[in-house]
Amino acid sequence: MDQVFVALKQWLVEQAPAPWQPAVSSLISAAAVIGAFATLFALTTLLERKGLARMQNRYGPNRVGPFGVLQPLADGVKALTKEDLVPRGADRGVHFLAPLVLVVPVFLALAVVPMGRNMAAVDLDAGVLFFFAVGAATELSVFMAGWSSRNKYSLLGAMRAIGQMISYEVPLILSAVTVIMAAGSLSTVKIVAAQAGYSGGWPHWFVLTPWGLAGFVLFLIAALAECNRSPFDLPEGESEIIAGYYVEYSGFKFALFFLGEYIGMFAVSGLAITLFLGGWQAPFSCLAWLPSWAWFFAKLLALIGLFIWVRGTLPRLRMDQLMNFAWKFMLPMALVNILAAGLWRFVTPAPVRWLVCSLLVAGAYLGLGQALFERRKLAKRTYGYG
Amino acid sequence: MTPLLGIVTLAGALAAMALRNLVHCALALAVALGGLAGLYLQLGAQFVGFAQVLVYIGAVAIVIVFAILLTRGGQAPGQRVFSSTWPVGVGVALAVFGVLSGIILSSRALPALTPPEPAATTARIGDQLMTRCILPLEVLGLLLTAALIGAVIIAMRERADR
Numbered sequence: 001m002d003q004v005f006v007a008l009k010q011w012l013v014e015q016a017p018a019p020w021q022p023a024v025s026s027l028i029s030a031a032a033v034i035g036a037f038a039t040l041f042a043l044t045t046l047l048e049r050k051g052l053a054r055m056q057n058r059y060g061p062n063r064v065g066p067f068g069v070l071q072p073l074a075d076g077v078k079a080l081t082k083e084d085l086v087p088r089g090a091d092r093g094v095h096f097l098a099p100l101v102l103v104v105p106v107f108l109a110l111a112v113v114p115m116g117r118n119m120a121a122v123d124l125d126a127g128v129l130f131f132f133a134v135g136a137a138t139e140l141s142v143f144m145a146g147w148s149s150r151n152k153y154s155l156l157g158a159m160r161a162i163g164q165m166i167s168y169e170v171p172l173i174l175s176a177v178t179v180i181m182a183a184g185s186l187s188t189v190k191i192v193a194a195q196a197g198y199s200g201g202w203p204h205w206f207v208l209t210p211w212g213l214a215g216f217v218l219f220l221i222a223a224l225a226e227c228n229r230s231p232f233d234l235p236e237g238e239s240e241i242i243a244g245y246y247v248e249y250s251g252f253k254f255a256l257f258f259l260g261e262y263i264g265m266f267a268v269s270g271l272a273i274t275l276f277l278g279g280w281q282a283p284f285s286c287l288a289w290l291p292s293w294a295w296f297f298a299k300l301l302a303l304i305g306l307f308i309w310v311r312g313t314l315p316r317l318r319m320d321q322l323m324n325f326a327w328k329f330m331l332p333m334a335l336v337n338i339l340a341a342g343l344w345r346f347v348t349p350a351p352v353r354w355l356v357c358s359l360l361v362a363g364a365y366l367g368l369g370q371a372l373f374e375r376r377k378l379a380k381r382t383y384g385y386g
Numbered sequence: 387m388t389p390l391l392g393i394v395t396l397a398g399a400l401a402a403m404a405l406r407n408l409v410h411c412a413l414a415l416a417v418a419l420g421g422l423a424g425l426y427l428q429l430g431a432q433f434v435g436f437a438q439v440l441v442y443i444g445a446v447a448i449v450i451v452f453a454i455l456l457t458r459g460g461q462a463p464g465q466r467v468f469s470s471t472w473p474v475g476v477g478v479a480l481a482v483f484g485v486l487s488g489i490i491l492s493s494r495a496l497p498a499l500t501p502p503e504p505a506a507t508t509a510r511i512g513d514q515l516m517t518r519c520i521l522p523l524e525v526l527g528l529l530l531t532a533a534l535i536g537a538v539i540i541a542m543r544e545r546a547d548r
Contacts, residue, residue: 094413126432126508133436136444140416143451147409159455162448169444186508 002291005032006118029121033110040300041262042072048308055312079255087150087248094148099249099256101141105134106263112188113270116280116293120189127188128180131271132173135226138264139165142235142245145257149248157244160319161235164225167326168232172222174334175215178341179206179275188271192279201285205278210357211340214365216276218334220306223268225326227261230311234319269303270296329368336364388428395421408454416447433508 009028016024046061046069053060061068086095112127114120124130139162146158180186183194183206197204206212225232236244246257273279277299280292317325340357347353398418402411419442426435469475515523 091407091410094410124432126436129433129436129440129508133439133444136440137420139444139448140413143448144413147451147455155455162452166445166448 002117002293004291005116005293029111033121034107036115037107037110037263037266038259040266040297041259042076044262044266044304045075045258046072047304048311051305051308052312055309076255079252082251084251084253085248089150090248091148091150094144095248096253098141098145098148099253099260101144102138102260103256103263105137105141106260106267108134109267110263110270113267113274114189114192114279115270115296116291119280119293119296123187123189126186128176128186128191128271128275131188131267132169132176135264135268136169138260141260145249146245149245151248153241153243153247154245157235157241157247160241161228161245164228164232164235164322164326167323168222168225168330171218171326171330171334172226174331174338175218175222176271176275178211178215178338181338181341182206182212182345188274188279192274192281195278196281198285203278203281203283203285205276205281205283207276207278209344210354210361211337211344212276214333214337214340214361216272218330218337219272219276220303222330223265223272224307224310225322226268227265227307229261229265229307231314231317232322233316234322265304265307266300269300269307272303273299324372328372332368333364337361388425391421391424391428394418395425409451412447412450412454415450416443419443419447433511 009025009032012028013021013025049071050060050068061071064070064074086092109131111121112124112130114123120127142161142165143158146154146156146161149155179191183191185191185194195203195205202208207216224230228235234240236246241247246254249257273296280296282288282290282292282295340360343360344353344357347356395418398414398416398421401414402418405411405414419438423435423438423443426438
């Protein structure tokens with residue numbers, strides 16, 4: 001059961017004539033990744049709308065199919081049949097290319113995420129580096145969309161998005177560095193392998209160390225910002241700049257942007273699972289009989305659920321708060337965390353290193369928090385006319 | 387695959403030079419840089435290829451685009467893109483290329499220096515950076531930090547004057 005998809009692919013590849021087998025193998029992997037995650041995308045839009053509706057004390061979609069479960073289908077048909085509007089002043093070529101430049105890299109990023117035992121589409125020596133490299137290309141797409149629409153709101157949204165993505169990329173990568181140091185490899189498959197095994201019923205996941213926990217939280221926050229998701233959804237802020245860089249997109253191009261955002265979210269969640277949550281490994285040794293891919297997707301859905309929960313709970317940040325948080329809190333915290341990960345390697349008796357690393361991380365957290373709120377007067381505010 | 391990547395790189399570079407819209411030029415430059423990254427990957431230099439994408443497309447292209455938008459709004463320049471003496475420039479460039487390639491091809495040191503198989507894996511580059519090349523790396527880091535602090539100071543002074 002664990003290797004059912006691997007065996008299926010093996011069988012399919014063997015049906016092809018020998019010289020074509022490498023090409024067929026790549027093609028099947030790509031088709032599987034695209035198919036699985038596009039389906040997950042449809043499922044997640046429904047989950048998100050239902051979940052948000054529940055948090056806001058309303059029903060959510062409930063007209064199409066029983067309990068509205070066929071809503072993604074209706075959304076798809078709507079996106080396909082809507083008119084594709086391009087503003088007269090727009091730069092047609094760039095306007096057309098922008099959604100493609102977003103969707104292609106995010107699917108490429110998924111290629112290095114291991115989704116089960118022997119189930120990474122490609123195992124690169126520099127897998128994590130590859131992930132961040134293709135992720136960097138999405139910023140260009142955001143700019144292309146914002147600039148080519150020739151709309152002030154679009155351009156403002158794109159500028160906000162790029163500023164935010166560049167700022168949060170630094171803590172994102174720095175928090176991933178700790179895991180690379182601990183695992184001694186940039187390969188996602190080897191990083192998962194480094195977290196194998198259990199001691200006393202507990203898994204050897206990196207999140208269960210002081211620096212791993214801090215790194216995981218930093219990574220998740222930065223990932224939320226990289227995906228432009230609430231509370232970091234300023235680039236789209238519908239109350240301020242309508243919908244940011246995709247105001248002027250309609251029909252299928254808008255659907256592609258939507259798809260790209262969600263796939264990006266899956267990719268970065270997948271990387272968070274790979275780096276900190278032990279990849280496809282079961283949390284307890286007694287649960288290891290479940291197939292590895294089931295564990296990966298269970299963790300992925302749990303993280304997506306967390307993202308939806310955060311979106312339903314937190315209000316949107318302000319631009320200056322966003323930047324202050326990235327550069328004054330996240331960046332120093334990530335640097336201290338790297339130091340903690342280094343100490344973890346070299347301080348020998350286990351209780352001592354637990355104490356030292358925990359103190360370092362907690363001290364940095366408290367110290368930074370104190371320093372940032374020192375001169376801030378927090379009091380009840382009243383708003384009104386007059 | 388290599389000729390195709392070469393064509394993409396050259397076409398991107400040419401477009402970056404010749405297009406009238408500055409933002410189009412910047413995007414074409416990004417295409418050229420991407421093609422270059424593809425060439426590195428084709429040659430088996432994974433680390434350099436990914437770093438090329440991460441640094442040049444992810445950061446340098448974005449900075450260029452920002453600079454264009456913050457200065458002139460990406461309007462097309464009034465005058466011609468090419469100077470009127472471009473045939474002379476082409477001639478000089480061809481002459482330089484010819485001389486250099488002639489010297490390289492006629493060099494007797496070239497065949498002797500052909501390395502067996504450069505196995506510059508990412509892990510080996512990392513090892514070398516952390517052991518043999520640690521001093522240059524630290525100096526570079528210090529230099530970049532100094533540049534960063536300098537940029538921040540310049541930006542801060544501007545705000546105080548206002």
